[in-house]
Amino acid sequence: MLRIKVEFALDYAVEPFYYERGLDFYEDGQNYSLASLLYTAGPTLLGKEAFDALLVTFQRAVKEKTEGALRELVLAASRLNWRELPEALGPLVQASPECLSAIATTGVTTDAAIVVLQALISRMELMADGAYRVEHDQSKNLLTYHDLLQRYIDHQHEVEFRQTQIASIKFPLKLSSVSQVDSKASSAVQVADVMIGAAIEAANGLTGLRPPLLEPQAVMSLYADDQFIHLVPSIDFTEQKEFRQGTQAAEMIDYFAKHFGTKSS
Structure with missing residues (x-):
């Protein structure tokens, strides 16, 4: 289920960024591959505690949907060595309005x-x-x-x-x-x-x-x-x-x- 939670994070914290730029994030399973890569290599490249903290902060932002929670999510991503996986973390670090809006949308949850x-x-x-x-x-x-x-x-x-x-x-x-x-x-x-x-x-x-x-x-x-x-x-x-x-x-x-x-x- 953790892999699914990582995929949810990409669905809402990354995919809207690419969608607005005319790119199909799901083409040939790119979303699945990136989620698997982030799940597998994220703890090593980004630090396990920091990576776990990012997922917890993401879940909190999805649940609370407040400006403060969204701001904390962007800060949590920025604290990571995000340039190791810019495709996965760049949109969030840049506080993509499309992504933050998707996370704040009523009805969006991390329920798998x-x-x-x-x-x-x-x-x-x-x-x-x-x-x-x-x-x-x-x-x-x-x-x-x-x-x-x-x-x-x-x-x-x-x-x-x-x-x-x-x-x-x-x-x-x-x-x-x-x-x-x-x-x-x-x-x-x-x-x-x-x-x-x-x-x-x-x-x-x-x-x-x-x-x-x-x-x-x-x-x-x-x-x-x-x-x-x-x-x-x-x-x-x-x-x-x-x-x-x-x-x-x-x-x-x-x-x-x-x-x-x-x-x-």
């Missing part, structure tokens, strides 16, 4: 739940032969996005967006209904919770975020390579460019903003 949900939908849509339904537990995040999922279901415009070689999203969805259930009364939801928890624990172990409670490779061996989306950072830039070549992420973001009032990643 919508990213995970959209990734999950793209996989379910590909795997399903026909109509299917979704049951989810009553967690706060899922309750927050329940109505949005229903709007996705109700959307009848015919449109499709390519994201990667293995991911795309096409409307109308095959998803026919979404309902909330008590996880204690649903064995399927309980199994899903266990599987997701194990995958997250293994990913944290592989990326060194904390000592793993489970053997990461043993857990990962239970999944196929194409079942991972938005999970593990990669600095094999050639491979990632090929994997994400032709992505329509920018067009998808514009479409979602227009029809659903949300920015996806």
Whole structure:
């Protein structure tokens, strides 16, 4: 999830700067590669404490949306050796008005739940032969996005967006209904919770975020390579460019903003 938080920071603290200058920040997965580079090399090039402080300051600015919080964010970026990664930190150091405005926009958060949900939908849509339904537990995040999922279901415009070689999203969805259930009364939801928890624990172990409670490779061996989306950072830039070549992420973001009032990643 830390990699996703870094990507969120780039989405709002960098992408608007390039957008205003006619550059597609998402072309061929450039946003993913830069986020992976910043996640991987940032602590070393910028200093781990300073890098962590920047992310904390970014989260505070997104939450508070005040001039003071935005000013502190610019100062936090300026204190770093930002010239080591000017593509990632330059717009923020320059206090780009486009970026600061995006961060201060009502509704913009660092909640990664919508990213995970959209990734999950793209996989379910590909795997399903026909109509299917979704049951989810009553967690706060899922309750927050329940109505949005229903709007996705109700959307009848015919449109499709390519994201990667293995991911795309096409409307109308095959998803026919979404309902909330008590996880204690649903064995399927309980199994899903266990599987997701194990995958997250293994990913944290592989990326060194904390000592793993489970053997990461043993857990990962239970999944196929194409079942991972938005999970593990990669600095094999050639491979990632090929994997994400032709992505329509920018067009998808514009479409979602227009029809659903949300920015996806």
